[in-house]
Amino acid sequence: MKFRAVLHDQQLMREFLNAVLTLSKLTKECVMNISADKLIFIINEESSSSAPLVWAEIKSNIYFDTYTMEGVDAEHANIYLAFNPANLARSLAVISRGSVTYVKIKLTNKQFPCLTVDIQLPSANNVQNRQIVHDVPVDMIPRRDWGAYKMPHVPESQIVLTMPSLRFLRNLIDKIKNLSPSITFYANTNGELSIVAETDQATVASHYRNLEVKKVHYDENSENCGNRANTEKGMEVACLVDCKKTAVFLSALQINNLVMSCGIVQDHLIQMELEIRLGMVLHCIIPAVCV
């Protein structure tokens, strides 16, 4: 098994660090799935009780300058590793502090398997360059357990909206979290989004208007949409989710000023998607709760 990835661009490095930081805020153990064309970080829902299902997908050919990998064999061309994202974030932290010549990430075997992070810092005269090497211990996941880390099957969202500013939404959900354990997301094809919480003490409803509707998916076979189904006026969907989970995801995000889209599948789940740049996407699925 082999894995080696190199980054030269400062901006990309910083984004990579931010993605890892976001993961480290959500969980103590995340799984990295290395395949020929993609690098996927997965946080399994069961690994920590409050975190939602989150995964980050990085397209190797677009993102990395050099990317080589060799799987177990031709048939199973993947590598699955488990590690603590906080360790990786700490080894990458130097990126945020100044200019870096390159970042190399390698899979090595030093008595036990490690992800070796090799960072070079330039010096003023370009002679005494500094080299920082960190070894992040990882656990190899045996092939029989791979099935547990398969990409989740995501049903197509009936409506996908561009979300209002992230800072705003984070605050809103953070406050509602103290009032109510669950919230309802409601969206329609007119670009209206309502976030509603109801308790015996208070009813709080936030209404956004004029949001961009990114996608509408008419599901003709579906009957469970009931009276809220495809009407001539347009379509609307709603989903009740756990407030804490949503808040955990939003407050973990280390990436600001980015456009987030939110897809809703009627009574099933909401999925949030952050496209950090072409080739790097962060997904989050928050399942519906029953009342």
Add this chain to the structure above:
Amino acid sequence: MHNSKILYHKGLLRNWKMLTQSQYSQIKFVAKLENIKGFFGSLKAINFDETGTFQISDSGVRVIVENSKFVQASVYVTKECFSEYHVPPDETIQFYVNLNVVTECLGIFSGVECSMKMIYKGAGCPLVLVLEHHGEDDVVTECSIKTKNHEEPLDYSLDEDGPSYNAIIIRGPDLANIFNEIDRTAEELEFLLSPKEPFFRITTIGVIQSETQVEVAKTSDMITTFRCKETTSMRYKMSHIKLAFKALLLSSKVAIRTDSSGLLGLQLIIQSDDEAQIYIEFFITPLVNYD
């Protein structure tokens, strides 16, 4: 709650009572604040108990919080602060709410400037707050907060014509500084007001009889008005005085008043940019039987 009523018909909200009071043809109280910052800050400063009483009259809105009859704090917002203000003449509206819920709701846009409309229809109806943010996002938040029948708050008053009625007005930031310097771990605190030296003295008495004293001369810059006829000295529990600290940080001027009964009245004028002013008033009962 006209935006939220739609959601009721879609089955997303269940508590119809919180959304409408169709049995009342007329709204009793409507008021609009263009910027909630001052009101929100003051309310947070006195939110040391869960329940608060709203007293709405012709001249303004008062929110009263009590701590087991030892301390009473109230925020008073004059009618002039509101851009719109309607109450039936010669009538005082009173109701009880969970103040934690109110502050949580007001904080939903935390930090961002927003306007607030308050609506109350009558006994048994919820207090409706409509928060509107004016900015890039077109967003309205409607909060409907359950109210309860009021329990008459205690009426504290000082004997202003009595011979031992003393009052001084001191600059808020300076008084806050004094309180920052004194021993906050002390058990008791003594206020002394006198027409002769030491004029104004704050003494703290700690558990092992440790003492700190701060004296402010009558001629000090921080005192703007000094009206003392007789020496009064009374002790208060530090934990009671502490409840006023948060409010003190917001104030521009503080009137310290006391009379022969020893009841301490603190009147704070909250700093604000415009003419309209918000007041916070504290009444703190003294400790009895000390030698």
